[in-house]
Amino acid sequence: MTVEVFSYRARGVDGKTSTGLLKAESEAEAVSELHLGGLTVISVAREAGGKAAGASSSEGGLSGFLSRARQVPAHKARVKDNEMVIFTRQLSTMVGSGIPLVDALEILAEQIENQGFRSVIEEVCEKVRGGMDLSESLRLYPRIFPDIYVNMICAGEASGQLDTVLERLAEYQESSSALKSEVKSAMTYPIVSLLMVVGITFFLLVFVIPKFEDMFTSLNVELPAITKALLSASLFLRENFLLWGGGVVGLGIALSYWMRSEKGMNTRDWLLIKIPVFGPLFKKVTLSRFSRTLSTLVQSGVPILGALEIVSQTCGNRVFARAIEQAADSVREGEPLGEPLGRSGVFPPMVSRMVTIGERTGALEGLLEKIADFYDRQVKTSVEGLTSMIEPFMIGIMGFLVGGMVMAIFLPIFKMVGSMNGG
Numbered sequence: 001m002t003v004e005v006f007s008y009r010a011r012g013v014d015g016k017t018s019t020g021l022l023k024a025e026s027e028a029e030a031v032s033e034l035h036l037g038g039l040t041v042i043s044v045a046r047e048a049g050g051k052a053a054g055a056s057s058s059e060g061g062l063s064g065f066l067s068r069a070r071q072v073p074a075h076k077a078r079v080k081d082n083e084m085v086i087f088t089r090q091l092s093t094m095v096g097s098g099i100p101l102v103d104a105l106e107i108l109a110e111q112i113e114n115q116g117f118r119s120v121i122e123e124v125c126e127k128v129r130g131g132m133d134l135s136e137s138l139r140l141y142p143r144i145f146p147d148i149y150v151n152m153i154c155a156g157e158a159s160g161q162l163d164t165v166l167e168r169l170a171e172y173q174e175s176s177s178a179l180k181s182e183v184k185s186a187m188t189y190p191i192v193s194l195l196m197v198v199g200i201t202f203f204l205l206v207f208v209i210p211k212f213e214d215m216f217t218s219l220n221v222e223l224p225a226i227t228k229a230l231l232s233a234s235l236f237l238r239e240n241f242l243l244w245g246g247g248v249v250g251l252g253i254a255l256s257y258w259m260r261s262e263k264g265m266n267t268r269d270w271l272l273i274k275i276p277v278f279g280p281l282f283k284k285v286t287l288s289r290f291s292r293t294l295s296t297l298v299q300s301g302v303p304i305l306g307a308l309e310i311v312s313q314t315c316g317n318r319v320f321a322r323a324i325e326q327a328a329d330s331v332r333e334g335e336p337l338g339e340p341l342g343r344s345g346v347f348p349p350m351v352s353r354m355v356t357i358g359e360r361t362g363a364l365e366g367l368l369e370k371i372a373d374f375y376d377r378q379v380k381t382s383v384e385g386l387t388s389m390i391e392p393f394m395i396g397i398m399g400f401l402v403g404g405m406v407m408a409i410f411l412p413i414f415k416m417v418g419s420m421n422g423g
Contacts, residue, residue, distance in 0.1 A: 002303040006030040008044045009131075034098075044100050055287045072278075079117045079144050081177040085170055087112070087121075092166030101162075102129050120144055133157055146309050148172075148293060155301040165281035165300045176289070178374060183285055186383040193394040201401050202237070209234040212409055221416050230408040277389075281382045286317045287351060290324070295368035300363075304333060320346055 008030065009019045024030035030044050087108060094104035105125035112118040120180075124217050127137035135154035138145040149169060156165030213231060218222060237244065258264040273283045292313055310326040313323040320408035323344035330340035338356030342346045354371055358364035 004046055006044050008034060010034050019182045040258045044103075045225055069083055071230070079114060081160045081173065081180070083112070083117060084144075085177065087117075088173060089170040090165050093172060095166060096163035099245055101134060115145070134162075146314065148297065148314055149293045151302050151306065151310055152297065155297075159301045161301075161338060167301055170298055172292060175292055175372070179285060179379060181290060182379050182383050183281075186281060186386050188392045189387060190394065193390070197394065197398050197401065200398070204402070204405055205230075206237050207235045209405070209409075210238065216412050221412055224390070224408070224415070226404065227408045227412055230405060266318050273317065273319060277386065279385065281379065284375045284382065286315055286320050287347070288322065288372050288379060290315050291351070291375065292372035293370045298368070299365040304337070307369045308337075323347065 002023065003105050004026075004029065006022050006024060007019065008022055022030050022033065024033060029045070034044075036138050073224065090111075091104055094107065096102060102125060105128065107122055109118050109121040109125060124134070124137045124141075127140075128134055133154075135150050135157055138153060139150045152165050152169055153162070156162040157198065159165075160196055209230060213234075216227065216231070222272060259268055261422075271279075273279050273286070290311055294307055297310060302310070306326055308324055312324040312328070314323055315324065323341070323346040326344065327337060327340035331337050336356060336406055338352045338359060339353055342349065342352035351371055354367045355364065358367035
């Protein structure tokens, strides 16, 4: 086979990007030689008479035009968690196998069904081909690639371990997605049950109770207090629909605006970890997210101060975010991380003590991962307990409301029958 000359761009273990020429019999052989030399291949191209490796054949002609015409603008792209996990894990496998980064991005772009996400990856691919680092090109799409993703990629590029960092990212995303699913399952049942209770109560008051009103009037007996209250509530709902309906809508709008304010968000996050029953669950979720994110960042080579800044932005609760920011200030002044976490009053003693031990032994990321696993199991147990507890509680509320209405309806009838028998 004829030996050809290839130009390449690759990143070494020191994180520096290098370019050069290489003789090989094929593109695959050129890539293999670079990979054996400890380089992360970004792109490979034939120097003469050849087509750049990985160049997409769909870039020209009518098919390419129609493909681009169907694409969703990159800035409007929405990507699901499972799509991000699949993309990250596949990119890790390809880079670890020695496939040039540009080729890997092009292959993945062809396989992505989400048109918006495909547009983003194609744009990223073009920027990387043009000489931009992967992390910098991803930073242009913050709606899809958050700070933790970009900073971990940046650390992987700097250390020459991009494939390893991508693998950790995929594991982190899978764990975060599983945790999110647990929380959703915990919240869905009580919300749906509450809406059903409110809906059934409203239907009975507006459409069923009025049919008994004329009958109660014709009984010529003193109505019990519970029946009078029920009839008054039904009359108010029917005759003042605009009043109470407008009040509900107005209250919802005002609450929505207040929740977007700084004070509203702070109050909401404080309540989320303080309210009975659900508060401990949300606190465990936040502690798990803190531990796993910090562990993943530190393990990937992100400096501790930069990692703490990212964690404060991604922990999902402003009370914890302030405590993390204060801890970062203390670390900046030379204090170990475990001490300010213990003083915050937000982090449990177990977390602060394990962080302190991790710092002393040099195994911080491993202990943080164990903390995250512990709280993940705690969240799963709490969700199962909440589900088993909420179900009889909601049934009890439903029985109380419906039973109260039935009692209010039948008490006057029983009273009339009793007076007739007495007469």
